[in-house]
Every structure is written in C-alpha cells, then in structure tokens.
Amino acid sequence: MSFITGDAAKQRLIPLLLLGALLLLPLAGHGQEAAPPEQGEPAAAGDASAPGTAAEAPPPLELEPLSSPPAAASVSSAAVEDVPNDNGQALGVSFDWAEPAAEGVTVSVELKPDSAILEEFKLSDAEQARLDSAREKLKSDLGSLIADRDAKALEVAAADEARTAAKNVITQTKDYAGLAELERAYWKAKSEMDSLQDRIDGVQNRFAARGGRKLLEKQRKYEYLSAALAAEWLPTDIAGVPAAEVDSRGAHAPLYGREPDNAEQPWLMVSQILAPLPEALAAQAEELHSSYGEDLAPGIPFPLKNGQQYQVRLAFSGPEGSSPALVDAGPGTPRQSFFKSTLASHFIIATLYALIILSAIMLARRNPNLFIRRIAGLEAVDEAIGRATEMGKPVLYLNGMDALSELSTLSAINILGRVSRRIADFDSDLLVPCRDPVVFSVAQEVVKQGYAEQGRPDAFRASNIYFVTDDQFSYTASVCAIMIRERPAANFFMGYYYAESLLLAETGASTGAIQIAGTDSPNQLPFFITTCDYTLIGEELYAASAYLSREPLLLGSLKGQDVGKALMMLLILLQTILFVAQFATGNAAGEPWDWLVKMVEPL
Amino acid sequence: MQFLRRQLPVIIAFVVGLSMWVLFYVPTQKSLELQDGFTLWVRIIVGFAAVLGVLSVVNHHYNKIKAKRPGYAFSFITLGAFLLMALSGFIKAPLPGFAAGNNKPDSLHFWLYNNMMLPMQATMFSILAFFIASAAFRAFRARSMEATVLLVAACVTMLGRVPLGELMKLGDPIFLGGPAPIDFPWWSSWLLNVPNSAAQRGILLGVYLSQIAVAIRIIFGIERTYMGGGD
Numbered sequence: 124m125s126f127i128t129g130d131a132a133k134q135r136l137i138p139l140l141l142l143g144a145l146l147l148l149p150l151a152g153h154g155q156e157a158a159p160p161e162q163g164e165p166a167a168a169g170d171a172s173a174p175g176t177a178a179e180a181p182p183p184l185e186l187e188p189l190s191s192p193p194a195a196a197s198v199s200s201a202a203v204e205d206v207p208n209d210n211g212q213a214l215g216v217s218f219d220w221a222e223p224a225a226e227g228v229t230v231s232v233e234l235k236p237d238s239a240i241l242e243e244f245k246l247s248d249a250e251q252a253r254l255d256s257a258r259e260k261l262k263s264d265l266g267s268l269i270a271d272r273d274a275k276a277l278e279v280a281a282a283d284e285a286r287t288a289a290k291n292v293i294t295q296t297k298d299y300a301g302l303a304e305l306e307r308a309y310w311k312a313k314s315e316m317d318s319l320q321d322r323i324d325g326v327q328n329r330f331a332a333r334g335g336r337k338l339l340e341k342q343r344k345y346e347y348l349s350a351a352l353a354a355e356w357l358p359t360d361i362a363g364v365p366a367a368e369v370d371s372r373g374a375h376a377p378l379y380g381r382e383p384d385n386a387e388q389p390w391l392m393v394s395q396i397l398a399p400l401p402e403a404l405a406a407q408a409e410e411l412h413s414s415y416g417e418d419l420a421p422g423i424p425f426p427l428k429n430g431q432q433y434q435v436r437l438a439f440s441g442p443e444g445s446s447p448a449l450v451d452a453g454p455g456t457p458r459q460s461f462f463k464s465t466l467a468s469h470f471i472i473a474t475l476y477a478l479i480i481l482s483a484i485m486l487a488r489r490n491p492n493l494f495i496r497r498i499a500g501l502e503a504v505d506e507a508i509g510r511a512t513e514m515g516k517p518v519l520y521l522n523g524m525d526a527l528s529e530l531s532t533l534s535a536i537n538i539l540g541r542v543s544r545r546i547a548d549f550d551s552d553l554l555v556p557c558r559d560p561v562v563f564s565v566a567q568e569v570v571k572q573g574y575a576e577q578g579r580p581d582a583f584r585a586s587n588i589y590f591v592t593d594d595q596f597s598y599t600a601s602v603c604a605i606m607i608r609e610r611p612a613a614n615f616f617m618g619y620y621y622a623e624s625l626l627l628a629e630t631g632a633s634t635g636a637i638q639i640a641g642t643d644s645p646n647q648l649p650f651f652i653t654t655c656d657y658t659l660i661g662e663e664l665y666a667a668s669a670y671l672s673r674e675p676l677l678l679g680s681l682k683g684q685d686v687g688k689a690l691m692m693l694l695i696l697l698q699t700i701l702f703v704a705q706f707a708t709g710n711a712a713g714e715p716w717d718w719l720v721k722m723v724e725p726l
Numbered sequence: 727m728q729f730l731r732r733q734l735p736v737i738i739a740f741v742v743g744l745s746m747w748v749l750f751y752v753p754t755q756k757s758l759e760l761q762d763g764f765t766l767w768v769r770i771i772v773g774f775a776a777v778l779g780v781l782s783v784v785n786h787h788y789n790k791i792k793a794k795r796p797g798y799a800f801s802f803i804t805l806g807a808f809l810l811m812a813l814s815g816f817i818k819a820p821l822p823g824f825a826a827g828n829n830k831p832d833s834l835h836f837w838l839y840n841n842m843m844l845p846m847q848a849t850m851f852s853i854l855a856f857f858i859a860s861a862a863f864r865a866f867r868a869r870s871m872e873a874t875v876l877l878v879a880a881c882v883t884m885l886g887r888v889p890l891g892e893l894m895k896l897g898d899p900i901f902l903g904g905p906a907p908i909d910f911p912w913w914s915s916w917l918l919n920v921p922n923s924a925a926q927r928g929i930l931l932g933v934y935l936s937q938i939a940v941a942i943r944i945i946f947g948i949e950r951t952y953m954g955g956g957d
Contacts, residue, residue: 210755310823317830321818429755459754470751473938480942528768530937533944533952540951560779561772568954589786590779594843596850608797622854629857643933645926653865661929665936668951676948684939691931 197221197448203435203455206392207379211429211459213394216361216452217372218437220389224366227442232361232393235434238352240425244345250338257335262414264326268319269416275316282309323416339417343404347423350401356436360395360424363440380465393435395424432456479690480683487679495678500639500657501670504542507637508549511612517552517587518542519611521602521627523618523642524595527561530665531643535618536562536569537668538641542615543573547582555588556605558598563590599623603630616640616655617664620647628654641667736947743945783808814838879917886914 201218216232246254286305293302330336351357373386399422404411411417427433435455438447487493511518520542522535539555546553553570557563567588574583591601603626606614614631616624616638624640624647631638632654640651641659651658659667662684669677746764749757787801814835824834866877885891891910899905905912943949 208753210753210758212755313832461752461754463751463753466751473747476935476938477942480939481946484948526772530940534940537949537951540954560775560777560782563782564775564778565952565954569951572954586786586789590782592783593779594847596847600846600850604797604800622851625857625861626850626854629861643929643936645929648929649865650861653861662932662936665933665940668949672951677943680939680943680948684935687935687939688932691935 198437198439198450201437201450201452203452205456205458208460208463208465209378209457211457212426213392214427214433214435214455214457215372215375216391216393216435216437216455217385217388218450218452224439225442228366229363229440230361230366230369230391231363231438231440231447232359232391233356233436233438234359234393234396234427235356235436236352236396236428237432240428240431241345241349241352244341244348246338246342246345250341253333254335254338254342257330257333257338258415260333261326261330261335261416264329265323265414265416268323268326269413272316272319272323275312275319279309279312279316282312285309327416343419344398344423344425346401346404347398348425350403351396351398357396357398359393359397361391361393362397364391366439377465380463380467393427395426396433397422397424427457429457429459476687476690479686480680483683483686484676484679487675487682491675491678493675493678493682495666495670495681498659498663498666498670500641500659500663501667503637503639503657504671505545507613507615507639508542508545508551510637512549512551514612516610516612517554518546518613518615519554519556519602519605519609519631519636520615521617522555522557522559522562522566523616524558524598524621524623525619526559527565529619531619532559532562534665534668535641536565538615538617538664538671539566540569540573541668541671543570544577547574547577547579550579550582552584553587554605554609554611556591556598556602557589558591558593558595560590560593563588595621595623599626602627606630606634606636610634611636614638616642616651617659617667618642619644620651625650625654631655732950732953735953736950740945740947743941747945811835811838882910883914883917886910886912 197220199219199221201216204215204217206213206215282305286302286309289296289298289302289305293299327336369389369391371386372383372388372390375390375392376382376386400419404419408419411419432454433456435452437450437452439450440447508518520539522539523529523532525532527533527536543553555566555570557566567585570588571580571583571585574580591598605611606627607630611631611634614628614636616627616631617640620627620642621644624642624644628638628640628651638655639657639659640655641664642648642651643661643664645661648658648660652660666681666684669681742764746761749761784805787805790798790801791805814833821834824832824837830836862880865873866880867873885894891914894908894910895906896908897906905916940949944952
C-alpha cells in the first residue's frame with residue numbers, strides 16, 4: 124500500500140527524484156552576483172551579460188554642475204550593482220569618498236525609471252468604466268454620511284473634553300448629576316458616531332466587493348507615478364542618510380554569504396522608489412474625502428521591478444540646506460536570483476542527509492532486524508495503559524500546544540495513532556482534549572483508525588476526542604479540571620509545550636497518575652523530568668512512532684539519523700580543529716587548509 | 727474512495743513537501759508568491775477547522791449535560807459564557823455604558839475580554855509560581871549524585887541572580903582575570919552559558935536532524951499515521 128515503497132515500479136521513483144534534486148545543484152551558479160566593480164571603474168549593474176546594463180554601455184562618471192553654494196561632499200567614484208540572492212527588487216549603490224565627508228552631510232539615492240513601468244498600472248477602458256460606475260455608486264450610497272460622521276466626531280471630542288474636565292473637578296463640585304449628564308451626552312454622541320462609521324464601513328465594503336477598491340488603488344498608483352515621472356528623478360527609500368551612518372558593503376555580508384570584495388566601500392541598498400502626492404490630486408483632496416471617503420496618501424512606495432533598468436544618482440546635501448551635489452552612478456537593473464548561493468552549503472548538507480536517510484530506509488527493507496536502543500519512556504507505554512485498564516480509569520493524551528503544521532505536533536499525532544491501537548487492545552478509555560481545531564479533526568480520525576485496525580471500531584467514542592479552546596491558559600485550566608474530575612490513571616504529554624507544562628504535569632502528579640512526557644522544547648524539559656515518571660527528550664519524541672511500530676522502514680530512518688548525527692559530529696570536530704589551527708598560525712592567509720575553512724565556515 | 731483517502735493525500739504531501747523544500751532555496755518573486763499562497767491556504771483550512779472546533783465544544787458540553795456526567799454544571803457555565811461572548815461580538819445594538827458595534831474598544835465584547843478573560847488568564851499563570859516551588863522541592867531532594875549536582879547548580883544560579891549573591895564574593899581569583907572561588911554571578915553565568923548551552927545545543931541538534939528525518943518520512947509516504955491510515 125505504500126505510495127513510494129510499495130512495489131518495485133514505484134521504488135524506481137526514488138532514485139529519479141533524487142537525481143532531479145541533484146540536477147538542481149548547478150543552478151547554484153545562476154544567482155550569484157557579479158563581481159563588485161573595481162574602484163574607479165564605471166558602473167556595473169548586476170549580470171554583466173544582461174542587455175541594457177552598465178557593462179554594455181559604461182557611462183563615464185559624470186559630476187553634474189554644482190550649484191552654489193558649493194558641494195557638500197566630494198566623491199571619487201560611484202557605481203550601481205545588482206543585489207545578490209534577492210528577488211530582483213533591489214539595487215546596490217556604492218561610492219568612494221574622495222575626502223572625508225564634512226559633518227552634517229547626508230546622502231540620498233534618486234532613481235529615474237523608464238516610463239514603461241507605468242504600463243502595469245494603466246487601467247483598460249473596461250476597467251475604467253467599471254471603476255467609474257463603482258465610484259458613482261459609492262458616492263450616491265455615501266451621501267452625506269462622511270460629513271455627518273466628521274461633525275459627530277467633533278461633537279464626541281467636545282463631549283469627551285467636557286466630561287474629562289468635570290471629572291477632574293468632581294471632588295470639589297460634587298456635581299454628580301451634572302457629570303452623569305455629561306457622560307450620557309458623550310456615550311450618546313459616541314454611539315451615533317459609531318453607528319455612522321458602521322454605515323460608512325458597510326458602503327466601503329460593498330465598493331471593495333464590486334472590485335472598486337483594487338481598481339482605484341491601481342489608478343492612484345498610475346496617477347502618482349506618472350506625475351512623479353514628469354519630474355524625472357524620484358526619491359527612494361534611501362533619503363537623507365547621514366554620511367557617518369552609511370553602511371559599508373561588508374555590513375551586508377549575509378546577502379553575499381561571505382565577506383564581499385571591497386568590504387570597506389560605502390554601500391547603500393535601494394529597494395523602493397517613492398512617488399509623492401501629485402499637486403493635481405492634492406487640490407481635490409477635500410472633495411475626495413467628503414464625497415468618496417477617500418483619504419489620499421502623502422506618497423506611494425513602488426518596489427523596484429525585476430529586469431527594469433533604472434538610472435541612478437547620488438545626492439549629497441550639506442549641513443546648511445545647500446543645494447545637493449549630484450553624482451551620476453549610471454544605470455542599474457535589478458535581477459532576481461534563481462538560487463540562494465548563501466544557502467549552497469545548507470542545500471548540499473540537507474541533500475546529503477536526505478540521501479543517507481533514504482539509503483538507510485532502503486537497507487532496512489533488506490535487513491529488517493535493526494537494533495534500536497531501549498527507550499524507557501516508550502517501554503512504559505504498555506505499563507501505563509495496562510495500569511489504567513486495571514484501575515478502570517481513562518488514559519489522558521495531549522498533543523501539545525502547537526498547530527499541526529509543527530513537526531512536534533505531527534509526531535505527537537503519530538504516537539497517538541500507535542497508543543490508540545494499544546488502548547483498543549486493552550479496552551481502556553482514551554481522552555484527547557485538543558487545543559487546535561485542525562489537530563482535533565486529525566486526532567479524531569487517527570484514533571478512529573487505530574480502533575478500527577485493532578478490530579474494535581465499536582469501542583471508539585468520538586466524543587472522547589474533542590476541542591477545548593485555543594487559549595493557552597483556558598486550555599490548561601480545562602485539562603487540569605479533567606485530571607482532577609476524571610482521575611486518569613495515565614497521562615501522556617507529547618508535543619511542544621510552553622509555560623503551562625508544569626501546571627499540567629504537576630496537577631497530573633498530584634492525582635497519582637503515571638505520566639509520560641515527550642517534548643522538544645528544551646525550556647520545558649526540566650519541568651517534565653521533575654514531575655513525570657518518564658520523559659522523551661528531544662529527538663526521542665520523533666523516534667517514538669518508529670519505536671512503537673517496529674516497522675523496518677521507520678526504524679531504518681532512525682539508523683539514517685544516527686549516521687547523519689555522526690557526520691555532523693565529525694564536521695563540528697573538523698571545524699574546531701581547523702579554527703584552532705588557524706588561531707595557532709595567527710590567522711595567516713594562504714595556509715593549505717584555507718579552502719577547507721572556507722567550505723566548513725558557513726556550516 | 728481508497729485513492730482519495732490514502733493515495734491522494736500522500737501525493738499532495740509529496741508534491742507540496744518537495745516543492746516547499748526547493749522553493750526555500752529559490753528567492754524569485756514567483757517563489758515567494760507561491761510560498762505566500764501556501765500560507766494563505768493553511769489559513770483558509772484553519773478557518774474551516776474553527777467551525778468544527780466550535781461544533782465540537784458545543785457537542786461535548788451538550789452531551790455532558792444530557793448525560794448528567796459529573797461536573798455537568800460547569801458545562802452550563804461554559805456554554806453560557808460561550809454564548810455571551812459570541813453574542814457580544816455579533817450584536818451591534820448599543821448597551822448602556824458600552825459603545826455600539828461589535829469591534830470597538832468600548833464595546834461589551836472588549837469589556838468582557840479585558841475584565842474577565844484577562845484576569846482569569848493571569849490567575850492561571852500566577853499559579854505557576856506555587857507549582858514551581860513544589861516541583862523544585864521534589865527535584866532538589868539530594869537523593870542521588872545527579873540530584874545533588876542539580877541542587878548545587880540551582881543554588882549557585884539562584885544566588886547569582888539576586889543582589890545578595892552579588893555581595894557574597896570571597897577569595898582571590900583562581901587564575902589571572904578569572905573568577906573568585908565564591909563569585910555567584912560569574913559561576914551562575916558560566917553554568918548557564920557553558921554546560922547548559924552545550925546540553926541545549928546537543929538536544930536541539932538531535933531535534934533538528936530528527937525533524938528533517940520525519941519530514942522525509944512524511945514526504946515519501948513512509949510515515950502515514952497522521953492521516954489516520956494504517957500500513
């Protein structure tokens with residue numbers, strides 16, 4: 124029945140998939156950044172082979188004529204480059220000071236995009252017609268609601284001021300009746316204002332449901348951007364950065380995954396252009412507010428677009444409001460990477476580890492008699508369930524506090540599947556209060572299946588697996604109450620827990636139940652170890668399902684894990700030796716093991 | 727039917743699992759949008775599951791009241807509180823002293839939350855202090871070598887974290903620039919930063935490797951217990 128390992132034909136799928144994964148490796152080179160330009164070289168924007176980039180048409184460094192008073196800063200070179208390992212929405216701008224920047228100098232980056240970027244926001248005739256119709260309806264629906272709401276807001280503010288003033292002097296005036304009257308006036312006005320706001324929200328929601336909101340946003344973006352493009356150079360998210368606070372390229376080493384070349388060079392990353400509110404629109408602001416309830420933004424940010432060329436310049440402003448000195452940095456094109464080269468070693472290790480585990484699983488099919496060390500907590504599962512059966516008490520099982528998307532919860536569910544089969548065998552009762560509705564649905568299905576597989580579907584009681592609440596301490600209170608009322612003979616705490624771990628386990632201990640916990644939360648482990656009879660520590664939680672089932676394929680994966688762990692220990696040891704060797708030789712470059720250090724370092 | 731219950735979920739787990747793994751290494755805009763899309767789907771599924779959760783709560787307590795099981799009186803309170811919170815959230819009618827609407831800071835719903843839910847949550851959390859005391863008493867009984875080491879380490883850590891411990895500094899530094907034999911803040915920090923961190927990292931390393939192994943077992947359909955399916 125197994126999907127992958129069930130029959131010989133399907134087994135062939137595994138090597139094919141792994142081969143496919145390995146074929147992805149060469150992509151590692153695709154997203155790597157172009158080498159940063161040498162100082163004094165013209166701008167080199169990202170991929171040197173890309174059309175329209177600086178490498179194709181290197182512009183000469185051009186210092187624009189300075190207006191008086193004189194320039195605030197002197198720069199010897201500036202260049203634009205693609206930002207490595209990103210989604211193609213950023214550009215790096217580097218420059219070199221010809222002389223140290225004077226105090227108070229600020230740096231801004233300005234961009235001139237191609238007018239083609241407007242096309243994305245242009246409404247078609249059909250869209251324009253839909254928007255006009257939706258806005259017409261919005262205007263008629265709103266009527267005088269906005270004006271009424273604004274007037275009422277003033278009334279509320281005045282009433283609030285009056286009652287606050289009265290409250291402040293109430294100990295002297297003792298005019299409680301007057302204060303009560305002011306309170307009533309305030310709440311009446313506030314209630315009316317809230318009611319008006321609700322009606323406005325309703326009308327706005329209907330406008331959005333008709334698609335008007337999205338179309339309007341698109342139109343506004345077009346209007347802001349087209350007006351901004353008329354001014355040619357647009358401000359960006361890098362504006363007015365004090366010269367002393369300009370990062371060096373080395374400060375962005377995580378983007379490169381290594382110490383970049385020219386690490387000391389000043390380097391700024393631009394990711395947005397900002398289009399300010401156009402004057403034509405600003406003139407209509409009052410009308411738009413009162414008729415359509417629309418409040419215009421002072422500016423709209425536009426992320427840089429992948430593959431779109433931008434002209435870039437730096438503006439250096441002086442401390443006393445002098446005209447900025449403008450330095451052309453050339454054109455640049457942000458390009459997205461297809462592989463995060465920063466994660467190359469991570470990818471290799473993960474692939475290698477996956478291969479080891481899959482190989483171990485395949486080996487386990489040939490030799491199913493694998494030795495797995497004894498795990499006391501799991502050996503005690505039968506004892507705990509047996510005790511509950513003898514005492515005629517239920518077994519309580521908790522799946523942890525996290526959602527099903529967490530692997531610890533999935534593991535807890537897997538263990539629940541195994542435990543429910545034993546409970547069905549022993550004919551005992553199982554209680555599973557859940558904190559997450561998805562976990563509840565899955566747990567119910569898993570337990571039902573467990574009972575069915577043991578030939579006891581009649582013994583399954585769906586009402587014993589139920590959702591309590593998703594609130595942390597309400598859930599804790601409920602489970603503690605179950606422990607005290609129902610007195611379960613065995614408590615299982617599997618999965619991830621937070622501050623409630625001790626509350627649960629200590630309450631369980633006070634009822635005399637045998638308790639088995641399993642968590643991968645290092646912070647809660649001490650509490651479970653203290654209060655539970657057996658505790659599965661960290662990885663034992665993930666091994667439990669395989670251990671209880673004794674299925675060779677699952678046990679094989681445990682063996683693979685052990686090999687992976689041994690490999691990891693070797694790598695850590697190797698790294699330690701290399702760093703000690705490097706330290707002993709005074710970090711001298713050119714040592715024979717430098718290449719090994721560079722390879723191991725990112726791990 | 728068998729295909730829908732057994733094989734289709736495994737195929738979905740395989741395709742989505744592998745895609746998410748590959749997408750993690752691909753920083754393109756499409757990749758990011760796809761990852762956001764998966765997150766959105768999860769939120770939608772959780773939204774549907776919430777309805778099941780509500781039905782489960784009501785059903786559980788209704789059955790409890792119907793069967794008059796021990797403590798069924800609490801079920802009345804639970805259902806009543808559930809109804810009150812739900813109504814206060816849905817009904818927009820203004821009540822005296824409260825703002826109209828269901829989602830306003832001065833509404834009944836928020837008042838109930840701030841003045842009932844939060845104090846009750848705080849009460850449960852504050853009980854933890856007493857539970858820690860009783861658990862500590864049990865853990866620190868020096869019955870074995872390990873328990874004695876634990877007791878000594880705990881005492882040093884606690885003393886290093888209180889002003890009294892800072893005043894108790896005795897002896898000359900053991901080595902140049904090192905700590906005095908009795909220097910609780912230093913030894914406390916050392917215990918936390920060296921042996922404790924080493925142990926935690928060891929546990930976490932095992933956890934992460936195990937998580938990858940579980941993910942592989944699920945992606946390749948080797949582990950299917952979570953689907954309610956057998957072998």
